Amino acid sequence: MAGQPATHPGADAGNVMVTSRQALWLELMSFYIREAWLLDERKFTGWLDLFADDVLYFMPRRKNVLRRESHREVTPLGDLALIEDDRRYLEMRVARLDTGMAWGEDPPSRTRHLIGNLVAEPADNGEVNAKTAFLVYRSHLETDHQLLAGSREDVLRRVDGAWKIARRTVILDANVLLDKNLSIFL
Amino acid sequence: MSATRTYSVIDPATGKIDRRIFADQAVYDDEMEKIFGRAWLMIGHESLLPQANDFFHTYMGEDPVILTRDGQGRLHALLNMCRHRGNRVVRCDDGNAKHFMCTYHGWMYANDGTLEHVPGTSEAYYDELDRSKLGLVEARVETYAGIVFATWATDAPSLEAYLGDARWYLDTLFNRRDGGMQALGPMKWLEPVNWKTMVDNCSDNYHVPTTHQSSARVQTRYLGRPRLSHKDQFESPNRHVFVNGHSLTFREAPDNTPRYVHGMSKDTFALFQQYHEATLPEVERRLGSLRAHRVQLGNHSIFPNGVLGFRLALPRGPLQTEFWHFVLLEKDAPETIKQVIRIGSQANNGVAGLFEQDDVDNWRQVTAASRSRLSRRVPQDLSMGIGHAGSHPDYPGVVSERYISENNQRHFYRRWEEFMNAESWADIPIAPITARFEGTATIRG
Numbered sequence: 198m199a200g201q202p203a204t205h206p207g208a209d210a211g212n213v214m215v216t217s218r219q220a221l222w223l224e225l226m227s228f229y230i231r232e233a234w235l236l237d238e239r240k241f242t243g244w245l246d247l248f249a250d251d252v253l254y255f256m257p258r259r260k261n262v263l264r265r266e267s268h269r270e271v272t273p274l275g276d277l278a279l280i281e282d283d284r285r286y287l288e289m290r291v292a293r294l295d296t297g298m299a300w301g302e303d304p305p306s307r308t309r310h311l312i313g314n315l316v317a318e319p320a321d322n323g324e325v326n327a328k329t330a331f332l333v334y335r336s337h338l339e340t341d342h343q344l345l346a347g348s349r350e351d352v353l354r355r356v357d358g359a360w361k362i363a364r365r366t367v368i369l370d371a372n373v374l375l376d377k378n379l380s381i382f383l
Numbered sequence: 384m385s386a387t388r389t390y391s392v393i394d395p396a397t398g399k400i401d402r403r404i405f406a407d408q409a410v411y412d413d414e415m416e417k418i419f420g421r422a423w424l425m426i427g428h429e430s431l432l433p434q435a436n437d438f439f440h441t442y443m444g445e446d447p448v449i450l451t452r453d454g455q456g457r458l459h460a461l462l463n464m465c466r467h468r469g470n471r472v473v474r475c476d477d478g479n480a481k482h483f484m485c486t487y488h489g490w491m492y493a494n495d496g497t498l499e500h501v502p503g504t505s506e507a508y509y510d511e512l513d514r515s516k517l518g519l520v521e522a523r524v525e526t527y528a529g530i531v532f533a534t535w536a537t538d539a540p541s542l543e544a545y546l547g548d549a550r551w552y553l554d555t556l557f558n559r560r561d562g563g564m565q566a567l568g569p570m571k572w573l574e575p576v577n578w579k580t581m582v583d584n585c586s587d588n589y590h591v592p593t594t595h596q597s598s599a600r601v602q603t604r605y606l607g608r609p610r611l612s613h614k615d616q617f618e619s620p621n622r623h624v625f626v627n628g629h630s631l632t633f634r635e636a637p638d639n640t641p642r643y644v645h646g647m648s649k650d651t652f653a654l655f656q657q658y659h660e661a662t663l664p665e666v667e668r669r670l671g672s673l674r675a676h677r678v679q680l681g682n683h684s685i686f687p688n689g690v691l692g693f694r695l696a697l698p699r700g701p702l703q704t705e706f707w708h709f710v711l712l713e714k715d716a717p718e719t720i721k722q723v724i725r726i727g728s729q730a731n732n733g734v735a736g737l738f739e740q741d742d743v744d745n746w747r748q749v750t751a752a753s754r755s756r757l758s759r760r761v762p763q764d765l766s767m768g769i770g771h772a773g774s775h776p777d778y779p780g781v782v783s784e785r786y787i788s789e790n791n792q793r794h795f796y797r798r799w800e801e802f803m804n805a806e807s808w809a810d811i812p813i814a815p816i817t818a819r820f821e822g823t824a825t826i827r828g
Contacts, residue, residue: 256735258570260476277567277710280735281726289601293737296597301740338744341575372476373705374572377743379735 218317225317225327225353228360233310236382241291244382249354249361254287256280256367256383271368279379280367290382301380307336308381312349324363325353335381343376345369345383388413390803393796398766398789400796405577405753411701418687418802419444419698421811423525423532423545425689426450426460428566428709430529431477436494439477442697442705443522443533449473450524450531451494454481460533461496462520472519483519496521528558528828529566530693538808543826544816547627548779549685550826551818555633556680556692558824559666560713566693567725568709572734576746577753578688578698579799581706584746585684585691586623586630586791589767592616594745598737607649616787621681623788625772626780627814628686628798630791634679639663642679645738646727651719658720671821673777686798691732702750708733765789765796779818 215223228247235244248254256279257272272278282290293299314330333345352364367383390410392401404410424443427450431439438451440463447463449472463471465485472483472492482499484491491500496519504512522533525542527550532542539545546553557564574581584590592599592613599611609615620636634642641647641659667675688696695707710728712721731738752758768788775782783790805811 258568262475262478266478275722277570277708277725277733278729279570279733281729285605286726286730289598289605290737292601292604293597296600298600299597299741300594301742301744372571374570374734376572376734377574377576377747378572378740380740 221317221319221325222315225325225360226315228353229312229315229329233312236310237308239305241294241382245287245291247360247362248284248287248365249356249363250284252282252284252287252362253364254280254282254367255365256369259369259372261372279369301378304338306381309334310383320352323355325360327351327353331383333381333383335376341377345371345376347371347383349383388803390800392800393765393793395793395797396769398764398769398793399762400765402753402761402763403759404799405579405750406701406759407753408701411698413803415444415698417805418799421534421536421539421802421805421808422687423534423539423542424687425530425685425693425695426533427531428529428564428693428711429458429526429531430563430565430714432458434479436479436481437477438473438480438494440473440475442695443535444698447471448522448533449483449519450533451496453493453495457495458524458526458531459495460522460524460531461492462522464520465490465492466498466517466519492519527826528554528824529563530557536808540808540813544813545627546629546685546826547814547816548818549626549629549631551674551779551820552624552626552631552633552678552680552683553685554670554820554824555674555678557711558828559669560662560715561665561669562713562715563828564711565714566709566711569695569707570729570733571705571707573699574704574706574743574747575702575750576704576743577701577750578696578704579795580746580749581696581704581742582684582688582690583630583792583795584742585682586625586632586795587789588616588619588621588623588632588682589787589789590745594741595738597741598731602737606647608647609643617785619786621786622778623783623786623791624775624778624780625791625794629684630686630795631683631780632681632786632791634681635677636679637677639676642681644724644727645731646723646725648723651723654717654719654723658716667822669822669824671819673821675822684795686795687802694732702754706734708736765792769793 232247260270262269294302311332312329317325317327319325329349336342347369350366351362353360354363392404426441427439432452435452435454435456438449441448441450449461449463451459463473465472467490468487470485470487472485481494482491489502493499498514498517522535524533592611602608603610622633622635624631641655647655682691684690690696693709693711697705699705710725712724768783768790772781772783772790801811
């Protein structure tokens with residue numbers, strides 16, 4: 198039927214079957230929702246567990262260039278980036294918060310991560326390229342607040358039955374960031 | 384135009400400073416005229432526009448400026464404002480263009496600022512428009528070791544005189560190699576902070592063990608970097624010196640060891656030591672033996688708003704500053720060295736930098752305390768080390784006896800007064816160059 202999701206030929210009304218692509222989408226969407234709650238509930242050690250050991254967490258700069266030069270809009274790896282962390286640097290960022298002296302986040306920010314628009318494309322090597330959009334609200338101290346928008350382009354890999362983020366590229370939509378610092382995780 | 388005021392904001396005998404200068408709109412407006420309208424301002428780096436017809440968009444104070452390289456390779460700093468109605472003629476961060484066209488009425492400028500074409504010169508202007516008087520407003524441009532400076536003041540001294548003996552120290556970071564340096568960046572963000580606080584903080588090494596303890600501690604644990612406790616800072620061999628308007632610190636240690644820059648770890652230290660030793664003969668030839676062996680520039684600021692290497696604190700009103708973070712790399716350094724420095728720089732001092740994250744709330748509350756009724760009447764206390772600085776047989780400038788001192792900050796606000804109370808450049812003192820610039824390096828590189 199037009200407009201209906203494809204179902205397994207043997208599906209009955211009480212047990213709707215989904216395609217493997219839809220199953221993957223549902224699985225990854227729950228993965229991202231779980232990640233968002235880990236971040237917003239400040240369970241950062243649990244958040245770190247979502248990353249592979251060889252992760253590259255990359256946040257390039259976003260430039261104003263002419264439309265015909267759009268290939269230069271996002272700075273490449275190797276240029277100055279906002280973040281270019283390996284696992285060790287990610288762990289340092291989290292460990293820092295537990296020293297009791299990370300003043301930029303103590304008292305901590307209040308965040309809300311909204312993740313959506315998931316598009317997941319399996320790659321030949323068993324990994325999955327997953328693209329999502331985010332809106333992240335941050336409130337800090339008395340009146341500081343900021344809305345960050347952008348996309349995440351992740352490479353996900355199954356390790357011992359669980360999805361791990363092997364590479365994350367966070368592309369912010371801002372040129373000059375309006376926030377006083379970027380002390381929260383995206 | 385602001386009325387002429389006489390500023391006396393710091394008492395050198397007590398270090399008390401009137402904190403209203405951090406929040407007052409009239410003071411800020413005066414600063415834009417008397418400091419940012421006069422001083423040599425850091426605006427870019429030659430490596431950001433290497434080819435003919437490249438441009439890089441930047442700022443002098445709040446004025447948008449196009450730094451261009453014309454077809455002959457000459458640099459120009461042009462006010463990004465069409466002479467007709469004032470629209471910007473460039474909206475990109477950088478690029479390559481021989482011409483800039485105003486998108487309002489189509490006036491077209493060459494990249495040296497010349498007004499080349501106006502639609503309707505005969506039909507609408509009766510051939511009475513003198514295009515030769517309507518080029519983009521141009522600033523004076525000079526370079527130091529690839530760093531581009533510009534000033535609006537026709538009566539300003541040369542950049543060489545403006546930097547003066549500060550260059551003797553700056554050379555030990557910016558002028559070491561024959562191949563020069565390359566700039567990457569910038570990343571840009573807004574901080575709710577008065578621009579002066581982030582500049583004066585560059586000589587404030589007293590804050591490091593408190594403000595940055597969390598980052599220092601995890602980097603000792605994860606990267607094997609040296610500890611940064613109060614004791615370590617108080618016993619540091621570093622020096623603190625004010626030279627001709629500029630606030631500098633440097634590592635003074637004849638131990639033939641490279642300074643621990645951000646990103647270096649226990650694992651990569653050997654690599655840096657090797658690079659240090661391999662390049663020492665070249666550095667010695669360029670800078671002479673004393674500077675090559677004993678002097679390594681640390682945190683510093685170039686008056687008024689060049690901070691910590693090649694970074695800019697761009698004023699955006701008394702309560703806001705746009706921060707631009709670049710990293711400078713020695714062009715001929717091995718790729719691994721460049722990568723470690725780049726990642727260390729962006730991981731520690733950018734908008735998401737481990738160290739920098741913890742600065743901003745301190746600075747913004749210093750700024751905010753300059754606004755409310757009672758707190759703005761209570762002065763800041765910059766009394767540390769008064770009477771404990773003077774001349775030194777080996778080092779130019781006013782050298783503090785100890786590394787941890789507020790001598791540079793007191794002098795920074797004195798320098799601020801000198802600019803703010805001057806009628807013209809003739810009233811602004813420039814210290815004569817007395818340092819012995821040994822070696823082959825020049826202001827050109």
